Amino acid sequence: MLRTHTCGELRMKNVTETVTISGWVQGVRDKGSLLWIDLRDRYGITQITIETENAAKEIIEAARTLGREYVISVTGKVAERYSKSDKIATGDIEIYPDNITILNAALTPPFTIEDETDGGDDIRMKYRYLDLRRNPVRKNLELRHRMAIETRNYLDSLNFLEVETPVLIKSTPEGARDFVVPSRMNQGEFYALPQSPQTFKQLLMIGGFDRYYQIVKCFRDEDLRADRQPEFTQIDCEMAFVEQEDILQTFEGLVCHLFKTVKGIDIPALTRMTYADAMKFYGNDKPDIRFEMKFVELNSVVKGKDFKVFNDAQLVVGICAKGAAEYSRKQLDELTEYVKRPQIGATGLVYARYNADGTIKSSVDKFYNEEDLKKWAQTFDAKPGDLMLILAGETNKTRKALSELRLEMGTRLGLRDKNTFACHWVIDFPLLEWSEETSRFHAMHHPFTSPKPEDIELIDSAPGEVRANAYDMVINGVEVGGGSIRIFNKQLQSRMFDLLGFTKEEAQAQFGFLMNAFEFGAPPHGGLAFGFDRLCSLFGGAEVIRDFIAFPKNNSGRDVMIDSPSPIAQAQLDELGIGVKKP
RNA sequence: GGAUCGGUAGUUCAGCUGGUUAGAAUGCUGCCCUGUCACGGCAGAGGUCGCGGGUUCGAGUCCCGUCCGGUCCGCCA
Numbered sequence: 001m002l003r004t005h006t007c008g009e010l011r012m013k014n015v016t017e018t019v020t021i022s023g024w025v026q027g028v029r030d031k032g033s034l035l036w037i038d039l040r041d042r043y044g045i046t047q048i049t050i051e052t053e054n055a056a057k058e059i060i061e062a063a064r065t066l067g068r069e070y071v072i073s074v075t076g077k078v079a080e081r082y083s084k085s086d087k088i089a090t091g092d093i094e095i096y097p098d099n100i101t102i103l104n105a106a107l108t109p110p111f112t113i114e115d116e117t118d119g120g121d122d123i124r125m126k127y128r129y130l131d132l133r134r135n136p137v138r139k140n141l142e143l144r145h146r147m148a149i150e151t152r153n154y155l156d157s158l159n160f161l162e163v164e165t166p167v168l169i170k171s172t173p174e175g176a177r178d179f180v181v182p183s184r185m186n187q188g189e190f191y192a193l194p195q196s197p198q199t200f201k202q203l204l205m206i207g208g209f210d211r212y213y214q215i216v217k218c219f220r221d222e223d224l225r226a227d228r229q230p231e232f233t234q235i236d237c238e239m240a241f242v243e244q245e246d247i248l249q250t251f252e253g254l255v256c257h258l259f260k261t262v263k264g265i266d267i268p269a270l271t272r273m274t275y276a277d278a279m280k281f282y283g284n285d286k287p288d289i290r291f292e293m294k295f296v297e298l299n300s301v302v303k304g305k306d307f308k309v310f311n312d313a314q315l316v317v318g319i320c321a322k323g324a325a326e327y328s329r330k331q332l333d334e335l336t337e338y339v340k341r342p343q344i345g346a347t348g349l350v351y352a353r354y355n356a357d358g359t360i361k362s363s364v365d366k367f368y369n370e371e372d373l374k375k376w377a378q379t380f381d382a383k384p385g386d387l388m389l390i391l392a393g394e395t396n397k398t399r400k401a402l403s404e405l406r407l408e409m410g411t412r413l414g415l416r417d418k419n420t421f422a423c424h425w426v427i428d429f430p431l432l433e434w435s436e437e438t439s440r441f442h443a444m445h446h447p448f449t450s451p452k453p454e455d456i457e458l459i460d461s462a463p464g465e466v467r468a469n470a471y472d473m474v475i476n477g478v479e480v481g482g483g484s485i486r487i488f489n490k491q492l493q494s495r496m497f498d499l500l501g502f503t504k505e506e507a508q509a510q511f512g513f514l515m516n517a518f519e520f521g522a523p524p525h526g527g528l529a530f531g532f533d534r535l536c537s538l539f540g541g542a543e544v545i546r547d548f549i550a551f552p553k554n555n556s557g558r559d560v561m562i563d564s565p566s567p568i569a570q571a572q573l574d575e576l577g578i579g580v581k582k583p
Numbered sequence: 584g585g586a587u588c589g590g591u592a593g594u595u596c597a598g599c600u601g602g603u604u605a606g607a608a609u610g611c612u613g614c615c616c617u618g619u620c621a622c623g624g625c626a627g628a629g630g631u632c633g634c635g636g637g638u639u640c641g642a643g644u645c646c647c648g649u650c651c652g653g654u655c656c657g658c659c660a
Contacts, residue, residue, distance in 0.1 A: 031623085032616045047620070068610090083618050091620085108611065111594055114621085118595045118609065122652055175660030195660080222659040223584095342586055343656045433660095446660040500660090555653065 002073050002103070008044025012092050014078045019095065021046055022073040022103065024133065025066050026113070035063055036094075039074060040113075042138065047081075047094040048074050055097075062100040069106035069113065069130075075099045125560050128551055140548045144536045146262050148215055151235055154257040158250065160211040160237070165200035167193060167217070172510050174447055174500070177221035179230070187577035193219035196529060198446060199514050201238040202486055205525040206517045210240035215532060226544045227478070227534055230557050235535075237483075238527030244469050244485050247526050248272075248425055251481070254530075255423060255473065262539060267423055270473070274428040283317075283403030285429070288477025290422040291415035293319045293406050295399070296380050298390065307367035309348070315398050318350075318390035320380040321409045325353040325387045332363075339391065339405055346401040350390040354382045362388075407477065416476070418541040423475045428452070431468040432499065440501045445470040447496055448514075449484035450526075463499055469526065480535050483528020490518040 003022040010019065023041035037048040052060050066072065076097035085091035111119025113133050124131040131137055152162070171178045171192035178192035194200075196218050204212045214236045221230060235254075239247060252270045259265045271289075278287050281294040298316040310316050327335075332351055339346035352362035352373055360373040368376075380388050389409070391402045410416045431451050432441040441463055443449060451459060455466045469485035487493045493515050497507035507515070533545040546552040553559050573580065 027620085029619050029622055030616090031619060034617050034619070036619060036622090038620070045620090049618085051617080053617085081618085083620090085620055087620070108593075110610095112610075120595075120652085122590095123594075172660090176658085198660090220659060223657085225659090226654070228659070341655090345656090443660050449660090556651090560652095 006043035007039050007041040007046040008089060010046055010078055010090050010093050010095075012080065015080050015093060017078050018076065018098070019078055020073060020075040021095070022071070024106075024113075025068055025070045025072060027068060028063065028066055030064065035060070037063060037066060037072075037074075039072065040133075044090055045088050046090045047085075048076070048097055048100075049079075049094045050097065059097055059100055062102065066102070067106060067108060069109050069133075070102060071104040071106065073101045073103055122554075122560070125546075125552070125554060128561050132550065137547055140536070140540050140542075141550060143262070143540050144532075144548055147258060147532070147536050147539065150258055150261045151213075151215065151254065153261075154254050155211075155213045155237070158211065160213045161209055162214055163204055163209060163212050165194070165197040165204075165214065165216070169194050169200075170510075174443065179219045179221045182576045182578055184576050195220050196234060197236055198448065199511070201236060201527060202448065202514060202522075202525065203517055205238055205240040206520065206522045210523070210525075211238075212527075213237045224553070224555050224557060226546075227537070229533065229545060229549065229553055231553075232545075233532040235481075235530040235532050236527075237529065238525060240523040240525040242485075242524070242526055244427075244471065244526065247483065247485070247528060248427075248471065251473065251528055251530075252425075255475075255480075258535075258539070259421065265421065267421060271424045273424060273426050275426055275430065275467075276428065278426050279399060282406065283399030283401075284477075285426055286472065286474045286477055286479040287403075287426075288407060288410065288416065288422070289424055289474075290417070290420050290476055291410050291413075293321065293410060293415075295319060295402060295406075298376065298379060301375050301379050302368075302372075302390075305367045305372070307364055309350075310392050313392035313394075313398070315395040316390060316392040317398060317402055318380065318388055319402060319406050319409065320382045321387040321389060321413060322383075323385050324409070324413065325355055325385050327353070327387055335389065335405065335408070338408055339401055344401050344404050345397060346391050346405075347393065348391075349405075350392070352376060352388040352390070354384050354386045354388065356384050358384055418476075421475055421538075423473065426472045426474055427470075428467045429470040429472070430464065431455075431466040431470075432463050434464055438501075441499055443496075443500060444468065445482065445484050447500055447511075448486045448493070450487045450492070459495070459499070471528070473528075473530070475535075475538055478534055478538055479531070480538065481528050481530035483526065485524070485526035488518055488522040488524055490515045493518060 004020045007021055007023045021039060023039045026038035026040040026045055029036045033052050035050040035052060038045050039048055050059060050063050074095060074097045076095040078093050078095055081092055081094050109130050110123055110127060111117050113130060115135050117134060168181060168191040171180060171190060176195050178195065181191040181193065183189045183191060197214060197216055201212050216234055216236050217231055218234050219231050224230065237251065239250065256267055259267045275285055278285050283295060295317050296319070298318060302310045302316050336349040338344065339349050350363050352360055354360050354377055360370060360377060362368060362373055376388060382388055389405060391398050391405070430444050431449060433444045435442050445468060449468045449470050452467045452469055458466045471484070472479050472482040474480065487496060494507060497511065533548055536548040537543065537545045540548060551559065551561065558564065
């Protein structure tokens, strides 16, 4: 070993010991006759002190050649400091070196290796190995490690087995685009990388592994976001002989365990909300319930006056922002601009201030008198000091826009503290979703999700109204996990593919292996998967998942450090039997 | 596929309505400094203003195109 101790562990009790520590030079402070080196590793920083009057020439010379991020090994005696520092854990001691060995010189790094670095995202990603030396990134990865360990502890204690599933699998047209891998031995044919191990975990259930989990990489070739990477990690789980309630209880338990062991927080039992209510009261299937500000529908209150916008609207709906009546004209204009941005897409915003003196002033006073506005306030349950914000239009669009406005107001009013955690389940998702683009139904969750038995009779008459045994876990407005009770019967699965527009032949070709397996004794089963990266970033108080992944990709799906993706040699292409079309 | 913000010293940024030699901080180099710990002081080096074209007497600044990066919409069973 090139060290006896780490840079973070020496204390007063080690004084007079001779030790060897190794690490990176954080900085050198040369005061002429006194010279200090801060030596850093994963565990902390230890100060090396050289008194040039007493120290050996070689040591002084070695110290004066050091630059930032040189890798060195120092042997010397631990001493109590003459002037101590309370800023670092080793601040009471320092080392007087008998020997300094330069293990490797270093170029000056392009950005500072400090908590508050001066490096932008771009340059940090290009030199990610330097970025990883910084405390915040290291702590994020330590958190991720702790989350994985505690996940395994919890699931292992409940008899879950971690089983690996293949990464080279088969492409299917449903869902996200697949990443695809050409097969050299089977020219013209391709593997796909899994979007999730869905069918394999179901086959494991049929194989008798009644409790499975896997912390597993999944791949989706879709456009990226701050919370979306092309390769990402799931905590993938499945259980046999269970009903929805069992799954909810088991995995609510996992999240409670993680909060308790990783963050030291006791969270209350998760509340549940139906998909229908989530849409009606929050305009969103993953509502942030750290704050109320529920939607209030106003159709019956506002219609019938001369205000055409409201009269023509399919839905008039608003929120009541507590204590925001003092908002200035400028702030209200900002909000109006906000909802009119193309990404939000509202055509305008109506507001009404319930002033502290009891009067109500609205942006549509031309059409509504004080008495009308009082009725609005009653419907909103607004109090003096509140601000009512109202949008109108086509139901789905209006809900979506108001949902954005609600989140914006929540942020502006400081109701979305990242250290407060509101966890809940959204349940009773629809089984199917109509796609205008393809003029057919798509599976809302995935094609293996079972309909609710009580809705099954609607499957022919009104497929869009069938509810599924599907559920999402939502924390602070982030969908951290989701799953369903699966179909385990060949006829029902076949009917499902039917509804999704598969021919019998297509269904058999793509999912025949699963439907055949259903005929050999498939137990009732269900499960869910958590987005591990998102869960980690949420625990770490961040919205961007990149810094919870050691080597992430950028917005364009590129790894700027290794510069991938990249072209491959013609010989490789030939071997694979692949020609590349020039754009 | 679309919207939007950005690209100026190694790095993070400023640079107004177009106008002399493009600035600051930090980092880097050299010298000085006996208790620093974001050490301090003095001096110095460091620029294809992303790239291409255009407007103009004159472009970092205005216009068009393009590349790169961020955020969002679409997309993500």
